[in-house]
Each structure stands twice: as C-alpha cells, then as structure tokens.
Amino acid sequence: MTRCLLIVLDSLGVGAAPDAADYGDEGADTLGHIIARTGLRLPALHSLGLGRILGEEGGEEGGAAPLASYGRMRERSPGKDSTTGHWEIAGAVLEEPFAVFEHFPAGLMEAIEEETGLRFLGNHPASGTAIIEGLGEEHMRTGRPILYTSADSVLQIAAHEEVIGVERLYAVCAAARRHADAWRIGRVIARPFTGRPGSFTRTERRHDFSMRPPRTVLDAISEAGIAVRAVGKIADLFAGQGITETHPTGSNAQGMQATEELWRRNEAGLVFTNLVDFDTLYGHRRDVAGYAVALAEFDAWLAGLLPRCRPEDLVIITADHGNDPTYRGTDHTREEVPLLVLHGGRAGPLGTRDGFADIAASLAVAFGLPPWPRGRPFL
CATH class of the missing domain: 3.30.70.1250 (Phosphopentomutase)
Structure with a gap:
C-alpha cells in the first residue's frame, strides 16, 4: 500500500498572492525576504526544486536538475490562517471566511x-x-x-x-x-x-x-481503513476528524523526531505533520534570524530523511500561509506557498496551482480512492 508523508512548514510563504493587497499584504515574501536578509542556504530543499520555485533557474546545488516536482499554490479560500489553509489542503475550500473581531461581542x-x-x-x-x-x-x-x-x-x-x-x-x-x-x-x-x-x-x-471541518479527504482515507497519523497541531486543526492516530508536539524538533519515527516504522498510510515554530516563534515575533536558523535545522533533518524514502513513496512539502518576519505588524501574510512533490522518480514543473485542494485530489489518487470533488491532482 501507499506510504505518504505530507509536511506543512507553518507560514513559509513564497511571495504575495495576487489578492494580497485586499489583505494589506502587498509585497510580502516570507522566504524571499529571509534569504535576502540572512543569506540562508537550504541545500536539501534546493535539491528538490526550491530554487525553481523562487525563480532561480538552474539554482540547484552543483547545477543538477531538481529531484522532485515543484510549483506554487494559491489559496482559493478567503483568509490567511492555519485552519483555513489546512482545511483547503485537505480538500475543504471555504466560500465564506471565518469571522474576525476587534472585540468579541x-x-x-x-x-x-x-x-x-x-x-x-x-x-x-x-x-x-x-x-x-x-x-x-x-x-x-x-x-x-x-x-x-x-x-x-x-x-x-x-x-x-x-x-x-x-x-x-x-x-x-x-x-x-x-x-x-x-x-x-x-x-x-x-x-x-x-x-x-x-x-x-x-x-x-x-x-x-x-471548529469541526466539513468532510475532508482525511475522512475518505481513514474510512477506507488507511491510517492517518497526525503530528503536531494537525489533530487540533481538524478537531480530530479523519485522524486515526495523533502525536502532539511542543516544538519543531519534537515534530521532526515524531515524523521520522513514524516514517521508519510504518509501511502504509498518511503521516501528516505541521511544524509550527516557524509561525509562532519566529514569524509572529518578527525574528528573521531565528526563522532562518529553524529553516536550516529543518533542511538538515530533511537531508537525513530523503535517503529513507522509496521511489513508490509520496512525499509532499508545502505551507499553509505566509508570516513574513520582515513585514509590518505581527500577523500572517496572504502569500502563495511552495509545493514540492517527491514520487516515482518524477521531476519537473507543476506550475502555479489554483488552490491548495490539489493536494487532497492527489492524495485520493495515491490511495486509490474515488476522485476528490475539489482540486486537480498533480500525480
């Protein structure tokens, strides 16, 4: 059976979305501004195609071609928060935004x-x-x-x-x-x-x-008898719905350790991980240097994980929104997010996807489920 790893780098946007001005976020670019300020190098992510996502044609280490498929995603749902982003990744596209208050009534x-x-x-x-x-x-x-x-x-x-x-x-x-x-x-x-x-x-x-989400692809996967193992705040974001096993964590380090252990001992199912420190410790606190260090730590960990991935495995790395630590204020930013897909030895451009739900549609394909009604699969 299929073994899939889906990692959300919480808040790692890669540039303002076309509608960013509607949110007051024109010019935001979480990863781009971190790299510009710190000179950060991420060799493992670049080997998969991150440089191409950032417009650095031929920017992989040593000039090698990317090892994975690569692209960007634009959120269709209104909003720029973790719940909205993760629900859309799982195939639930909001038509109406969640309510925001200056003061609760x-x-x-x-x-x-x-x-x-x-x-x-x-x-x-x-x-x-x-x-x-x-x-x-x-x-x-x-x-x-x-x-x-x-x-x-x-x-x-x-x-x-x-x-x-x-x-x-x-x-x-x-x-x-x-x-x-x-x-x-x-x-x-x-x-x-x-x-x-x-x-x-x-x-x-x-x-x-x-809030309890509408039906997502996680429900479809778990109802098919396939394990959905949640790491970090994933189970919280979905109110436990569609989750068969949860592994809460208190830090990126704990999240990476739990993910690695699950990946090593499980032969089938979905491991769905959120690494939240990027957002809570560095994005909201506008800590550019701290964000860069955390990304370097993830990249080093990823370099050790990639050799443990088999050709038939599906590995997806993405984000849920932006949180540019160089931007004004302390809030999330409306940005496009990266999409890196390692599967079957395929590599090449995936373009800019019209919605995060393309991940849900692709998970349905990977697990042999009926087509998901939202999104366009990239597998």
Whole structure:
C-alpha cells in the first residue's frame, strides 16, 4: 500500500498572492525576504526544486536538475490562517471566511462567563507575548484569565499555570469553543504560561480547539481503513476528524523526531505533520534570524530523511500561509506557498496551482480512492 508523508512548514510563504493587497499584504515574501536578509542556504530543499520555485533557474546545488516536482499554490479560500489553509489542503475550500473581531461581542462573552464562572481581562487584538507581559501581573492578582485575538479568526485565552491549572484552562477553552461556533470563530487557543512579572514565558502546553471541518479527504482515507497519523497541531486543526492516530508536539524538533519515527516504522498510510515554530516563534515575533536558523535545522533533518524514502513513496512539502518576519505588524501574510512533490522518480514543473485542494485530489489518487470533488491532482 501507499506510504505518504505530507509536511506543512507553518507560514513559509513564497511571495504575495495576487489578492494580497485586499489583505494589506502587498509585497510580502516570507522566504524571499529571509534569504535576502540572512543569506540562508537550504541545500536539501534546493535539491528538490526550491530554487525553481523562487525563480532561480538552474539554482540547484552543483547545477543538477531538481529531484522532485515543484510549483506554487494559491489559496482559493478567503483568509490567511492555519485552519483555513489546512482545511483547503485537505480538500475543504471555504466560500465564506471565518469571522474576525476587534472585540468579541457582549453576547459571546456573557455566554462564556456564565458557563465558566469567570470574568476575563483584555478582549482586544494583541501580540500574545505583549499582552501577557501587560496583564500578567493583574491576572495573577485577580485570577481572571487573559482573553485576546489577532487579525486571524482566533479567540485566545492565556492563564498562568499556577493560577489556573492547564486542565482547567483547557476546560474553559472547550466551553468557549462551544459558544464560538455560533459566531463562526475558527479557533479557540489555550495559552498557558509561567514565570513572574517581567519574565513570563509561554509553555509548550498550548492547545487549539477548532471548529469541526466539513468532510475532508482525511475522512475518505481513514474510512477506507488507511491510517492517518497526525503530528503536531494537525489533530487540533481538524478537531480530530479523519485522524486515526495523533502525536502532539511542543516544538519543531519534537515534530521532526515524531515524523521520522513514524516514517521508519510504518509501511502504509498518511503521516501528516505541521511544524509550527516557524509561525509562532519566529514569524509572529518578527525574528528573521531565528526563522532562518529553524529553516536550516529543518533542511538538515530533511537531508537525513530523503535517503529513507522509496521511489513508490509520496512525499509532499508545502505551507499553509505566509508570516513574513520582515513585514509590518505581527500577523500572517496572504502569500502563495511552495509545493514540492517527491514520487516515482518524477521531476519537473507543476506550475502555479489554483488552490491548495490539489493536494487532497492527489492524495485520493495515491490511495486509490474515488476522485476528490475539489482540486486537480498533480500525480
């Protein structure tokens, strides 16, 4: 049976999408600007065809032809967040964007507060680290959790682990998730932190509570009796739907280790991995150097994994949106994303794909399923 690895490099955009101006993101280019600022070299990714994606004809190491098929993808769904991007990768294209709020409406707040018995601090857009530093001391004094949002469709709740335990925070977020559905909010995110005023630190026990997605190709794969193994925040983004086995992680390093172990011991099925540090630690924090180091670490890991891939395997490397660390603000950027496909010794251009759902359509082909109704397969 087919063995497939799908890796999402969270936020690794490769240039502004044609509609980027509609989102205020004209000129954004996550990877291009990182390379320009740091001189970053990614030999493993370039060997697969990354240079061609970036317009560097003949830019592979040693001038060799790419080892994989390569192209770009433009998102069809409105939005630029992880839930939207991953759902479309899995074949669910949104016609209506998730709701975004400057301040969450009174009706929603009252419902959450009534169920949880808590009142909240904040309720405005903010950087997660900044709002914790600003309100963390008051939170510790009053016991009131910190609630905030961003330019994405997210409702985030932060709490100190010594004030509100992690399991209690998860329960509060689960309650918020139930009420957020009516307001079409994509994700509720638990953001536990530790430390003291002036030195608060968010922990690795973040947990995402997503809306349940419409039917995706993950459902079709798992219903066919084929394993769908989720690494990182994948299971959270799909609310567990279509997932047969989940491996949550707290870092890129843990995600790469879990992926490698699954890839080594499994003979069939899909391993679906998200590496989130690119986005949360470096993109949102506008840390160009840190983003470059993390990419170099992934590239070195990939160089060790590629020899373990058999010709009949299907390996897809892509992203879900952009988050240009050189851009203004701290939010995601509307960008095209890379597409690298290693399968059957085939190599060559895949062009610019009209939608992320081409991946879902291709997974359906790879696993011998009926054609997926959205997307155009590239296999």
